[in-house]
Amino acid sequence: MKAVYNNILRSISEGKQLLAVLIDPDKMKPERVSGFMQKLNCSVATHIFVGGSTVDDEATESLVIEIKKHTRLPVVLFPGDVTQITNEAHALLFLSLISGTNPDYLIGKHVAAVSKLKHSELDIIPTGYLLIENGKQTSVEKVTKTTPLPRQNVQQIVDTAKAGELLGMKLIYLEAGSGALHPVPTEIIKFVSQELNIPLIVGGGIRTKKQLDEAYNSGANLVVIGTAFEDDESFFDELKT
Numbered sequence: 001m002k003a004v005y006n007n008i009l010r011s012i013s014e015g016k017q018l019l020a021v022l023i024d025p026d027k028m029k030p031e032r033v034s035g036f037m038q039k040l041n042c043s044v045a046t047h048i049f050v051g052g053s054t055v056d057d058e059a060t061e062s063l064v065i066e067i068k069k070h071t072r073l074p075v076v077l078f079p080g081d082v083t084q085i086t087n088e089a090h091a092l093l094f095l096s097l098i099s100g101t102n103p104d105y106l107i108g109k110h111v112a113a114v115s116k117l118k119h120s121e122l123d124i125i126p127t128g129y130l131l132i133e134n135g136k137q138t139s140v141e142k143v144t145k146t147t148p149l150p151r152q153n154v155q156q157i158v159d160t161a162k163a164g165e166l167l168g169m170k171l172i173y174l175e176a177g178s179g180a181l182h183p184v185p186t187e188i189i190k191f192v193s194q195e196l197n198i199p200l201i202v203g204g205g206i207r208t209k210k211q212l213d214e215a216y217n218s219g220a221n222l223v224v225i226g227t228a229f230e231d232d233e234s235f236f237d238e239l240k241t
């Protein structure tokens with residue numbers, strides 16, 4: 001399915017707000033998938049992201065296969081590592097961690113992924129990934145050994161996001177980190193979205209409908225939520241279509 005990115009652009013031009021539910025293969029047991037997807041399918045979710053910081057080698061592929069049995073929504077890989085790339089998904093966020101200076105996450109992992117991607121049918125979407133400080137250390141920070149951008153340094157965040165766009169990235173993802181104490185501040189979302197001509201993804205620490213709406217109202221085109229659904233599936237009921 002090469003059309004995932006173009007569909008995102010089309011939806012945004014039609015004024016739609018997009019919601020991705022993040023499923024971490026490390027945390028989602030296969031027997032829970034069916035019930036979880038049933039709730040997800042009745043919600044306003046538009047995309048399913050699959051990925052995690054630390055995942056067993058085969059776990060991502062089998063989870064994606066299982067998820068696809070239960071939904072027609074696009075399944076997008078949001079990989080913490082090359083091992084999480086599978087052709088069973090529809091698209092791949094080809095993430096470059098531009099808030100940090102670890103060469104492995106700027107280009108190294110990408111080179112390592114090429115043999116897997118050369119003949120793949122995945123819609124490969126170059127994505128500038130910015131980790132924003134949230135009040136506690138997150139696993140992205142630990143795994144990538146990078147320092148998040150300070151939340152008070154708004155101009156640096158805006159400029160980093162814009163640099164990503166100018167480098168040719170097709171999406172910018174502002175990440176507070178999974179389970180973040182504080183989501184990305186609305187002021188930052190506002191300034192970054194005003195500067196960008198490409199879609200803006202926001203995720204990390206969003207647990208309420210109010211926070212979700214605030215992110216959209218500040219300019220997020222697509223919001224990613226994982227932990228809140230993982231912890232309590234009844235959150236889907238608040239987000240019914």
Ligand code: 1GP
Binds near residue numbers: 224225
């Ligand atoms: C993490 O942005 C995603 O990479 C989602 O974060 O699990 O806190 O919703 P949460």
